Amino acid sequence: MPAMPAFETWLRPDDHGLYCVPGDFYIDPHAVVARAVITHGHSDHARAGHGAVLATEETLDIMRLRLGEFAGGQLQAIAYGDVLTMGDVTVRVVPAGHILGSAQIVIEYRGRRAVVSGDYKRHPDVTCLPFEPITCDLFITEATFGLPVFCHEPDHGEIGKLLASLAAFPERTHQVGVYSLGKCQRLIALLRQAGYDRPIWLHGALRAMTDYYMSRGIELGHVPAVAAATDMLAGEIVLSPPSAIGDRWSRRLAEPLASFASGWMRIRGRVRQRGVELPLVISDHADWPELLDTIRETGAEEIWVTHGREEALVHAVEAMGLKARALALVGREDEPE
Amino acid sequence: MKAFAELLDRLLYTPSRNGKLTLMTNYFRATPDPDRGYALAALTDGLPYAFPIRRIIVELAENRFDPELYRLSRDYVGDTAETLSLLWPKPANAGAPPRLAEIVERLKFIGRHQQAAELASWLDRLDVTGRWALLKFLSGAPRVGVSARLARLGVAQAFGRDVTEIEELWHGLEPPFLTLFSWLEGRTGLPEKSLTPVFRPLMLAHPLEDPDWEALNVAEFAVEWKWDGIRVQLSGRGGVTRLFSRTGDDVGGAFPDVIEGPAFDAVLDGELLVVRGGEVAPFGDLQQRLNRKTVARAMIEKYPAHVRLYDALELDGEDLRALPFVERRERLECWHRDRRPPRTDVSPQLSPASKDELREMWQGARHGGIEGLMLKRRLSPYLAGRPKGHWYKWKRAALTADCVLMYAQRGAGKRSSFYSDYTFGVWANGESGLALVPCGKAYSGFTDEELKELDRFVRQNTTERFGPVRAVEPKLVLEVAFDAIQKSGRHKAGLAMRFPRIARIRWDKPAEEADTLDHLMQIAE
Numbered sequence: 001m002p003a004m005p006a007f008e009t010w011l012r013p014d015d016h017g018l019y020c021v022p023g024d025f026y027i028d029p030h031a032v033v034a035r036a037v038i039t040h041g042h043s044d045h046a047r048a049g050h051g052a053v054l055a056t057e058e059t060l061d062i063m064r065l066r067l068g069e070f071a072g073g074q075l076q077a078i079a080y081g082d083v084l085t086m087g088d089v090t091v092r093v094v095p096a097g098h099i100l101g102s103a104q105i106v107i108e109y110r111g112r113r114a115v116v117s118g119d120y121k122r123h124p125d126v127t128c129l130p131f132e133p134i135t136c137d138l139f140i141t142e143a144t145f146g147l148p149v150f151c152h153e154p155d156h157g158e159i160g161k162l163l164a165s166l167a168a169f170p171e172r173t174h175q176v177g178v179y180s181l182g183k184c185q186r187l188i189a190l191l192r193q194a195g196y197d198r199p200i201w202l203h204g205a206l207r208a209m210t211d212y213y214m215s216r217g218i219e220l221g222h223v224p225a226v227a228a229a230t231d232m233l234a235g236e237i238v239l240s241p242p243s244a245i246g247d248r249w250s251r252r253l254a255e256p257l258a259s260f261a262s263g264w265m266r267i268r269g270r271v272r273q274r275g276v277e278l279p280l281v282i283s284d285h286a287d288w289p290e291l292l293d294t295i296r297e298t299g300a301e302e303i304w305v306t307h308g309r310e311e312a313l314v315h316a317v318e319a320m321g322l323k324a325r326a327l328a329l330v331g332r333e334d335e336p337e
Numbered sequence: 338m339k340a341f342a343e344l345l346d347r348l349l350y351t352p353s354r355n356g357k358l359t360l361m362t363n364y365f366r367a368t369p370d371p372d373r374g375y376a377l378a379a380l381t382d383g384l385p386y387a388f389p390i391r392r393i394i395v396e397l398a399e400n401r402f403d404p405e406l407y408r409l410s411r412d413y414v415g416d417t418a419e420t421l422s423l424l425w426p427k428p429a430n431a432g433a434p435p436r437l438a439e440i441v442e443r444l445k446f447i448g449r450h451q452q453a454a455e456l457a458s459w460l461d462r463l464d465v466t467g468r469w470a471l472l473k474f475l476s477g478a479p480r481v482g483v484s485a486r487l488a489r490l491g492v493a494q495a496f497g498r499d500v501t502e503i504e505e506l507w508h509g510l511e512p513p514f515l516t517l518f519s520w521l522e523g524r525t526g527l528p529e530k531s532l533t534p535v536f537r538p539l540m541l542a543h544p545l546e547d548p549d550w551e552a553l554n555v556a557e558f559a560v561e562w563k564w565d566g567i568r569v570q571l572s573g574r575g576g577v578t579r580l581f582s583r584t585g586d587d588v589g590g591a592f593p594d595v596i597e598g599p600a601f602d603a604v605l606d607g608e609l610l611v612v613r614g615g616e617v618a619p620f621g622d623l624q625q626r627l628n629r630k631t632v633a634r635a636m637i638e639k640y641p642a643h644v645r646l647y648d649a650l651e652l653d654g655e656d657l658r659a660l661p662f663v664e665r666r667e668r669l670e671c672w673h674r675d676r677r678p679p680r681t682d683v684s685p686q687l688s689p690a691s692k693d694e695l696r697e698m699w700q701g702a703r704h705g706g707i708e709g710l711m712l713k714r715r716l717s718p719y720l721a722g723r724p725k726g727h728w729y730k731w732k733r734a735a736l737t738a739d740c741v742l743m744y745a746q747r748g749a750g751k752r753s754s755f756y757s758d759y760t761f762g763v764w765a766n767g768e769s770g771l772a773l774v775p776c777g778k779a780y781s782g783f784t785d786e787e788l789k790e791l792d793r794f795v796r797q798n799t800t801e802r803f804g805p806v807r808a809v810e811p812k813l814v815l816e817v818a819f820d821a822i823q824k825s826g827r828h829k830a831g832l833a834m835r836f837p838r839i840a841r842i843r844w845d846k847p848a849e850e851a852d853t854l855d856h857l858m859q860i861a862e
Binding site: 256268312315319 | 413
């Protein structure tokens with residue numbers, strides 16, 4: 001049997017991003033390229049201006065909503081499970097459990113299989129399909145929360161904290177900072193699961209994505225605009241982008257109590273830096289145990305780490321007896337939540 | 338432990354006083370004895386059992402974690418105890434979380450060699466917030482922005498009582514305060530009086546306003562200097578002497594020179610000062626000795642403490658509080674002449690013959706250690722709290738300086754969207770000519786409307802940002818009022834203002850016409 005080509009001969013990071021040589025495409029490139037495969041719609045993965053773009057239908061919709069005419073030259077949708085031949089490789093996408101439309105990219109070349117995870121999580125999320133572990137030879141993982149101090153809480157406990165605070169401080173608006181795509185809609189869904197049926201008020205910047213989620217059949221209940229409120233929303237939940245916390249925008253609210261839903265809220269220094277009163281550890285990324293469990297589950301012999309806290313994860317993977325490599329891709333945000 | 342951990346966690350992040358009170362009130366109402374009593378102890382005077390938390394944390398961390406992962410985690414989190422609480426794995430069959438009382442009661446008996454194992458078993462049974470709270474709690478003061486006074490106020494509010502009632506009882510009580518809570522819930526009567534020194538809630542003064550001055554009849558008032566120190570209560574009983582702050586905290590540990598004199602049985606009201614050769618030193622000298630648990634001999638010699646007495650609440654077991662002020666004064670003077678306790682004297686009485694003379698005294702009040710006058714109604718009993726119409730404080734007129742706004746910082750709570758904390762400076766001759774030197778910081782004195790205008794000015798004139806702080810173009814003059822100004826090595830300008838606040842915003846005044854450092858140095862004490 002001839003020796004297998006090293007993964008580096010057909011998948012390699014360069015200064016545009018991660019390039020698949022025999023397929024002639026990039027995955028989540030940060031610079032403009034001719035052909036891109038996009039894992040999901042967050043802005044540090046789905047950039048504007050590529051020639052041809054391959055992604056799930058939801059991801060393409062999200063890119064059109066965010067980027068308009070700059071979403072890409074030719075947009076091609078691929079459904080979960082469909083197999084596509086691109087050059088000498090086959091490509092298929094499977095759910096990543098990160099946000100609506102998020103996908104892992106499965107690439108096969110000469111009997112070898114590589115999986116690019118994109119961003120993913122294993123915590124349950126009713127707003128998207130759950131992560132599907134795929135057996136492979138090379139697993140390329142994110143490491144946003146790649147330190148053993150990150151162990152996210154069960155979501156219902158965090159939602160319980162928010163509801164308890166609402167009962168203790170009924171005179172204050174609870175302003176929760178959320179990222180507009182994914183976290184916002186997931187938080188609403190979690191509140192509805194917990195039986196919270198009051199209106200959940202939205203900052204204007206959260207409208208487009210929330211409407212899109214609802215158009216895809218995700219039930220989020222009554223989510224009126226803060227701009228349409230007739231009072232200061234004491235005792236109500238208002239969702240806004242994190243940047244609106246403590247900003248002039250929040251002066252329209254009743255003594256706003258600043259909350260923030262993010263995996264970073266695990267670290268007290270981050271909570272203080274942000275001036276957050278009620279931290280909620282709710283994340284759309286895999287925590288440390290999920291990263292390690294997923295790596296084990298894939299059965300991969302080699303692990304590449306794209307972005308985040310790579311050093312600790314590489315160390316832990318090597319301790320598992322596997323080969324590990326930090327890709328140090330440029331262009332990823334330090335805090336992609 | 339879960340409820341206590343959640344309380345500490347929320348207190349840490351809640352900036353507003355009312356918010357903290359709400360959290361504590363809910364906790365004290367909902368939590369059973371003896372857990373809430375130990376929580377109260379943790380938030381006030383701390384627990385009596387020392388636990389070598391630092392050594393044990395290091396010991397636990399070294400044995401349990403991959404050293405490389407531990408190092409990376411510790412570097413990232415920045416705090417050892419927090420790192421340990423985050424890294425600690427939860428075993429499958431750890432058992433129910435320990436109660437706070439269970440932990441405290443075990444601490445009494447735990448041997449040195451069992452400490453690490455015991456802590457590990459508690460950590461096993463707690464969630465991440467519980468682990469963090471336990472480590473914080475064992476390290477001594479929880480440091481969640483709650484003073485002992487605020488914690489007592491939380492207990493008082495939880496049961497609809499006045500905090501002075503609790504303060505009066507406080508120093509005869511011990512954790513877990515079963516008799517206190519039982520009385521608060523109406524199950525039993527007042528806890529028994531103690532045989533050790535007690536704190537009696539203080540009588541406080543109102544500022545003298547114009548209408549008060551108009552209505553004032555000099556003959557009805559006793560007059561004293563208002564000393565620039567801190568208000569204290571010197572309390573002796575059963576051979577022990579204690580020094581309490583105005584909120585009933587025992588501050589005697591830092592002032593052995595005051596409490597180590599001969600024993601007496603009395604509760605005395607007075608001003609804590611640094612006095613050298615009969616002269617009252619500036620407030621900055623006293624500050625050197627405040628907020629310490631213990632004090633070195635050298636500090637005592639350099640900054641000798643002294644209590645200037647002005648009232649007696651109890652003498653030799655007799656409660657004098659119902660007597661008129663003049664009678665209490667007379668009893669105090671007699672007692673003091675008789676006992677001559679060291680490091681004390683009696684604040685002299687002034688006797689202005691007329692209102693004009695009184696005003697002259699007030700105007701002349703700008704010298705060593707005096708910040709104005711106290712007017713006390715001759716016939717008033719000693720009333721806890723701040724009753725109207727009995728005592729007035731008449732602070733000397735504030736000093737002012739025209740300063741230039743240099744930096745602004747966002748406030749907290751209701752002010753979190755406003756740049757409401759202002760650093761200002763004055764002109765000084767530097768290496769490269771005239772430059773602004775920061776000389777103080779103020780965050781009060783302006784109206785809500787003015788705050789909006791200042792906030793707008795800061796946003797429109799920002800030159801640089803450093804996190805929550807903005808540097809602004811130096812062009813707005815603030816007229817800053819302050820009670821006193823002293824030379825100080827701690828500040829860049831070499832000056833420290835007392836109670837600086839914004840008196841006026843001088844939108845009209847060009848920055849070049851603001852005051853100079855030389856000018857401030859001249860008026861400094």
